[in-house]
Amino acid sequence: xxxxxxxxxxxxxxxxxxxxxxxxxxxxxxxxxxxxxxxxxxxxxxxxxxxxxxxxxxxxxxxxxxxxxxxxxxxxxxxxxxxxxxxxxxxxxxxxxxxxxxxxxxxxxxxxxxxxxxxxxxxxxxxxxxxxxxxxxxxxxxxxxxxxxxxxxxxxxxxxxxxxxxxxxxxxxxxxxxxxxxxxxxxxxxxxxxxxxxxxxxxxxxxxxxxxxxxxxxxxx
Amino acid sequence: xxxxxxxxxxxxxxxxxxxxxxxxxxxxxxxxxxxxxxxxxxxxxxxxxxxxxxxxxxxxxxxxxxxxxxxxxxxxxxxxxxxxxxxxxxxxxxxxxxxxxxxxxxxxxxxxxxxxxxxxxxxxxxxxxxxxxxxxxxxxxxxxxxxxxxxxxxxxxxxxxxxxxxxxxxxxxxxxxxxxxxxxxxxxxxxxxxxxxxxxxxxxxxxxxxxxxxxxxxxxx
Amino acid sequence: xxxxxxxxxxxxxxxxxxxxxxxxxxxxxxxxxxxxxxxxxxxxxxxxxxxxxxxxxxxxxxxxxxxxxxxxxxxxxxxxxxxxxxxxxxxxxxxxxxxxxxxxxxxxxxxxxxxxxxxxxxxxxxxxxxxxxxxxxxxxxxxxxxxxxxxxxxxxxxxxxxxxxxxxxxxxxxxxxxxxxxxxxxxxxxxxxxxxxxxxxxxxxxxxxxxxxxxxxxxxx
Amino acid sequence: xxxxxxxxxxxxxxxxxxxxxxxxxxxxxxxxxxxxxxxxxxxxxxxxxxxxxxxxxxxxxxxxxxxxxxxxxxxxxxxxxxxxxxxxxxxxxxxxxxxxxxxxxxxxxxxxxxxxxxxxxxxxxxxxxxxxxxxxxxxxxxxxxxxxxxxxxxxxxxxxxxxxxxxxxxxxxxxxxxxxxxxxxxxxxxxxxxxxxxxxxxxxxxxxxxxxxxxxxxxxx
Numbered sequence: 001x002x003x004x005x006x007x008x009x010x011x012x013x014x015x016x017x018x019x020x021x022x023x024x025x026x027x028x029x030x031x032x033x034x035x036x037x038x039x040x041x042x043x044x045x046x047x048x049x050x051x052x053x054x055x056x057x058x059x060x061x062x063x064x065x066x067x068x069x070x071x072x073x074x075x076x077x078x079x080x081x082x083x084x085x086x087x088x089x090x091x092x093x094x095x096x097x098x099x100x101x102x103x104x105x106x107x108x109x110x111x112x113x114x115x116x117x118x119x120x121x122x123x124x125x126x127x128x129x130x131x132x133x134x135x136x137x138x139x140x141x142x143x144x145x146x147x148x149x150x151x152x153x154x155x156x157x158x159x160x161x162x163x164x165x166x167x168x169x170x171x172x173x174x175x176x177x178x179x180x181x182x183x184x185x186x187x188x189x190x191x192x193x194x195x196x197x198x199x200x201x202x203x204x205x206x207x208x209x210x211x212x213x214x215x216x217x218x219x220x221x
Numbered sequence: 222x223x224x225x226x227x228x229x230x231x232x233x234x235x236x237x238x239x240x241x242x243x244x245x246x247x248x249x250x251x252x253x254x255x256x257x258x259x260x261x262x263x264x265x266x267x268x269x270x271x272x273x274x275x276x277x278x279x280x281x282x283x284x285x286x287x288x289x290x291x292x293x294x295x296x297x298x299x300x301x302x303x304x305x306x307x308x309x310x311x312x313x314x315x316x317x318x319x320x321x322x323x324x325x326x327x328x329x330x331x332x333x334x335x336x337x338x339x340x341x342x343x344x345x346x347x348x349x350x351x352x353x354x355x356x357x358x359x360x361x362x363x364x365x366x367x368x369x370x371x372x373x374x375x376x377x378x379x380x381x382x383x384x385x386x387x388x389x390x391x392x393x394x395x396x397x398x399x400x401x402x403x404x405x406x407x408x409x410x411x412x413x414x415x416x417x418x419x420x421x422x423x424x425x426x427x428x429x430x431x432x433x434x435x436x437x438x439x440x441x442x
Numbered sequence: 443x444x445x446x447x448x449x450x451x452x453x454x455x456x457x458x459x460x461x462x463x464x465x466x467x468x469x470x471x472x473x474x475x476x477x478x479x480x481x482x483x484x485x486x487x488x489x490x491x492x493x494x495x496x497x498x499x500x501x502x503x504x505x506x507x508x509x510x511x512x513x514x515x516x517x518x519x520x521x522x523x524x525x526x527x528x529x530x531x532x533x534x535x536x537x538x539x540x541x542x543x544x545x546x547x548x549x550x551x552x553x554x555x556x557x558x559x560x561x562x563x564x565x566x567x568x569x570x571x572x573x574x575x576x577x578x579x580x581x582x583x584x585x586x587x588x589x590x591x592x593x594x595x596x597x598x599x600x601x602x603x604x605x606x607x608x609x610x611x612x613x614x615x616x617x618x619x620x621x622x623x624x625x626x627x628x629x630x631x632x633x634x635x636x637x638x639x640x641x642x643x644x645x646x647x648x649x650x651x652x653x654x655x656x657x658x659x660x661x662x663x
Numbered sequence: 664x665x666x667x668x669x670x671x672x673x674x675x676x677x678x679x680x681x682x683x684x685x686x687x688x689x690x691x692x693x694x695x696x697x698x699x700x701x702x703x704x705x706x707x708x709x710x711x712x713x714x715x716x717x718x719x720x721x722x723x724x725x726x727x728x729x730x731x732x733x734x735x736x737x738x739x740x741x742x743x744x745x746x747x748x749x750x751x752x753x754x755x756x757x758x759x760x761x762x763x764x765x766x767x768x769x770x771x772x773x774x775x776x777x778x779x780x781x782x783x784x785x786x787x788x789x790x791x792x793x794x795x796x797x798x799x800x801x802x803x804x805x806x807x808x809x810x811x812x813x814x815x816x817x818x819x820x821x822x823x824x825x826x827x828x829x830x831x832x833x834x835x836x837x838x839x840x841x842x843x844x845x846x847x848x849x850x851x852x853x854x855x856x857x858x859x860x861x862x863x864x865x866x867x868x869x870x871x872x873x874x875x876x877x878x879x880x881x882x883x884x
Contacts, residue, residue, distance in 0.1 A: 072843060073736075073838070073843050073844055073845045073846065074843055079303075079305075079359075080303050080305075080329070080330065082300075082301050082330060082355065084300075084301075084332075086353075099338070107328065107329050107330075108301070108328050108329055108330040108331060108332060109301065109303060109328075109329040109330030110329060111303075111305075111329060117320070124839040124840075127834075127835045127836045127839060128835060128839070129835055129838045129839050129844070129846055130839070131842070131843065132307075133356075134303065134356040134358060134359055135354075135355040135356035137355060138300075138355055171790075172790045172791060172792055172851075173790045175736070175792045176787040176790060176791070176792050176793070177787075178792075179794070180735060180736050180737055180794065180845075181736055181792070182736045182843075182844075182845035182846075183736065183792055183845075185848065185851055188835075188848055293622060294515075294617070294622050294623055294624045294625065295622055345618040345619075348613075348614045348615045348618060349614060349618070350614055350617045350618050350620075350623070350625055351618070352621070352622065392569075393569045393570060393571055393630075394569045396515070396571045397566040397569060397570070397571050397572070398566075399571075400573070401514060401515050401516055401573065401624075402515055402571070402624075403515045403622075403623075403624035403625075404515065404571055404624075406627065406630055409614075409627060521745075521747075521801075522745050522747075522771070522772070524742075524743050524772060524774075524797065526742075526743075526774075528795075541780070549770065549771050549772075550743070550770050550771055550772040550773060550774060551743070551745060551770075551771040551772030552771060553747075553771060559762070574749075575798075576745065576798040576800060576801055577796075577797040577798035579797060580742075580797055
């Protein structure tokens with residue numbers, strides 16, 4: 001079985017992207033899953049198309065998108081993606097959409113299909129600082145998370161994909177010239193990704209309402 | 222015409238709530254609007270019902286909910302409310318819902334109907350620090366914002382209400398015993414609310430898709 | 443009797459200096475003290491000379507230097523000045539001393555002669571966030587505080603001067619385009635300065651070892 | 664030749680101290696120096712005596728004291744220690760001195776004898792975030808740094824000791840239940856200490872005025 005993991009190319013005058021640097025260190029196989037690595041451009045227009053082509057090509061049962069959250073100290077599974085692009089800085093193609101919906105026929109938001117609480121719990125039990133975030137922003141990170149979940153929810157044949165997004169801190173190389181900014185080593189982020197992936201693979205999938213509800217909602221009540 | 226503005230009672234061991242303290246200083250009339258002030262309990266179960274009863278009673282054309290965002294330095298109009306309660310601390314009734322949807326038939330999220338960008342612009346031009354937030358959290362603040370927008374969107378007779386949520390910093394009284402924490406004077410928060418209200422009243426309402434789209438989406442493209 | 447209060451001109455691409463803006467709002471008399479206001483250049487080379495000339499001219503019994511601590515939320519009386527200039531950015535004359543002692547025959551450090559704990563206590567009791575700082579940095583703020591205390595300690599005829607330094611936050615105008623940065627209104631900083639001045643005037647001076655010990659040391663033990 | 668490195672026991676309800684955990688991983692020899700490891704109590708009254716006994720016993724040519732700076736993201740060589748104890752929380756023996764000089768016949772402050780700028784430079788070139796600090800606080804960390812430098816400066820036979828203090832961040836284990844707090848792995852802090860030690864050993868000692876001037880002062884001017 002295949003697990004597709006994506007990182008982004010560097011952006012905002014950085015020369016590396018912490019997420020993709022850590023992805024490069026992942027093994028090619030975790031448990032019984034082939035780990036397929038994809039570097040996405042930090043470009044609103046192209047990123048979703050490239051992601052979807054990779055999904056159609058590799059038919060993964062899990063899609064995990066990784067992004068860099070400069071200034072954060074924790075590994076941060078994102079809870080929700082919202083239907084809006086609102087960029088403070090231009091993307092790598094020079095585009096800067098302001099208050100534009102990502103898909104006009106999309107829901108206002110989609111919840112992650114990852115077991116985000118269990119990921120946080122397992123990371124902490126392995127001494128990696130982690131927390132849930134309730135906003136992936138309105139830049140290309142939220143854009144790709146929304147695009148992924150829109151695609152999964154809109155297409156019956158891809159409904160069973162477990163998809164979501166995790167933000168990771170800067171690498172040490174990225175903060176040595178910034179004032180008092182948290183960072184993690186590439187090895188430690190890689191360890192966090194491995195634990196996250198193992199959690200996603202092992203966690204039994206239950207209560208998923210693929211249309212619009214979160215993985216964690218309990219509808220039996 | 223009526224404008225209903227709500228604040229919360231104190232919570233989390235505070236003895237005041239910065240939002241409601243500032244609301245108390247507002248005049249009873251701004252431009253041609255009667256300012257109706259309501260203090261809501263920090264209780265998941267009751268807060269939405271009380272808000273809706275006030276809406277039904279006063280029939281306001283604008284509903285502005287205010288909350289306290291401890292630790293933030295800015296006046297923060299919220300962009301979006303999400304359909305989930307996930308409390309880190311118990312509410313004032315001792316309830317602590319975890320990963321529970323607010324309304325099972327609600328959208329995953331609703332966008333604010335306030336002119337949030339214009340409010341930020343006007344506050345800054347009056348030298349009040351302000352910024353958009355993309356998450357109102359998952360506590361009672363998000364709960365009431367979601368409840369308000371769910372109500373507006375679900376009920377045809379209330380579809381034209383301009384509703385949304387603004388977070389404000391701690392008062393100085395609340396931070397004197399906290400380490401290096403931003404605050405604002407009650408008078409300054411009150412001035413910010415007045416500017417926000419005047420902005421909402423004056424800004425022409427356009428392009429509202431009351432079902433699920435943001436105030437700012439441009440559907441003419 | 444005279445109280446000399448100094449602020450700095452703007453620096454580091456700011457167009458105002460929060461400290462001096464607040465000083466300008468102070469009355470000309472507080473209790474029985476004439477308040478003499480002086481704007482100092484942010485220039486290592488000139489600032490101490492200008493300060494000393496003003497002291498010689500006005501013969502104040504209290505000298506209070508004020509500086510801007512961008513990013514801090516509190517009013518911060520400084521505890522100590524150290525004998526070193528180490529500038530991260532050039533001063534307003536383009537000079538950037540690195541690891542240079544201020545006075546070769548000076549002590550390594552001088553403690554403030556202000557009642558810093560009492561100032562913090564009185565500010566807090568008036569709901570103004572305040573705290574002691576143990577470092578005035580190594581830029582022109584520390585430079586002027588060190589120069590003042592060196593002068594007081596080295597010159598018998600000025601030994602009785604109560605001198606020290608207080609850092610104040612940015613004004614709101616300075617943070618509206620900075621991300622989530624604490625600020626205070628000019629009026630509130632001015633109120634804080636007034637309370638600080640009243641505290642210095644009223645507090646009985648005791649236990650001062652004018653050579654090198656802090657105001658607060660109890661040598662009776 | 665001997666290098667004495669000290670860390671502290673845990674304090675303030677922590678169960679480990681990041682500094683000493685990293686020290687434990689250091690090899691017993693770095694270049695031609697024997698690394699002698701000492702765990703100090705977080706007790707104002709006892710800590711300096713224990714340190715001095717170890718110095719008298721092992722006759723080290725380098726003494727490096729390490730402390731934990733919770734909340735900081737960087738490795739932080741301290742520039743200066745000041746002659747005052749002013750504790751916000753009781754030490755591990757329940758003592759909480761307030762505004763008490765450490766040694767009545769001591770200088771107001773002593774500058775570190777470590778090549779602090781070179782340490783920061785070398786750490787950064789090895790991709791470890793680092794910065795100079797101008798205050799070691801007024802708790803047991805500053806107390807031990809001051810005690811060490813007082814001892815070196817006051818005793819002719821120990822004048823040649825290269826001594827100073829470095830603060831290090833929390834370990835990951837210490838922040839998993841704190842909100843968004845920077846940390847470093849024990850291995851990474853250990854790597855930082857090794858680089859710091861190699862820098863101290865290799866850096867030619869020059870321009871030291873053992874009485875009261877910093878390592879970095881250039882007196883040839």
